[in-house]
Structure formats: C-alpha cells, structure tokens
Amino acid sequence: MNIYKMDGSGLQWGRYCMVCNRHYTELKSIGRWQCRYHPLPVLKNGEGGVLSKYPDGSYACCGTSPHPYLANGQRNPNFNSTKLKGCCEKDCSGIQMLFTDADNIPYRAWPENLRIEIDPDIQALLRGERSYAHRGIQIDENNELFLQRYNKKRHHEIIKKADENAKKYINPLIR
C-alpha cells in the first residue's frame, strides 16, 4: 500500500482482510497487528522429517498442520486450531498478504487522523508504560518514530530457530 498518496479519508474506507477476512479500516488497524501469518511454508514432497523435525503437511516455522485428520482418518496430533492462522503477528490488509520493511510508515507520512488515533499510545510510551495497542510503533536509528506492519523481531526469531533446528535435525540419510 502506498500510504504517501493516501489522504486521511482513505484510511477510513472499509476493507476485508485478504488473510482473515475481517472487515476493518486502516485507521483503526494500522500498527495493531491483529492478524497472523506463518513465516515459512508447509513442508511437502518428503521435506518433512528430512530437512525438518516436523512432518510433511506441517508449517516449517512452527509444526502446525492445517489438516485436522491424517490420511488414515486418525486425528492429526499437529493440528492446532489456535495456531492455525499463524505463529507471527501482522496487520490486517485487503491489499497485500504480507508486509516487509518497505511497508514501514515514517511518522512524517502519518495523516493527521492517524496521528490522533495513535497519540494515546505515543503518550503511554513516553510515560514508559508497556501496555499499548499499537505494537507496531518503533523508533529508528535516527530516533524517529515509524510504524512497522508486522512483528519483524518475532519473524526473524522464528526463521533463525527453524534454521538451527534443521541443522541439528537434518536426517543422517542425506548427510
């Protein structure tokens, strides 16, 4: 989304999230990370159990499987309805599935209505409080505020852990 070209009114348009189908407005959802995703794909074609400790049909990031039942009709122990939607947080979006650093929104680009929406959280942060709704509020190396659209820290932790597990695990058959 190119927010620079959006005036504040565009932030109030109702949209449906491409991932969770929630009806939302950017104004009330930007930076709140109310949606989820899996940072890594589902293991397939024998990758599971060879390149990962998780079996085929599970997400490589967290081992959750989208399939409630196995081929033999038994309950799938890796199915987990609470983790199914994703193990990492992101903003809802009717425009894109995933976010990157290219989607960061610097404070100077926030329309006035967005500044007003987020201001209580900025004040809470300035008071040193740890509880605020806009978890995407970040501070860059120049001490400037910006909004991050996904939990980048957690995204990288998940990928690092999956890499480490894969190195430890890689099945001796293919060494």
Ligand SMILES: [Zn+2]
């Ligand atoms: Zn996952």
Ligand SMILES: [Zn+2]
């Ligand atoms: Zn969503």
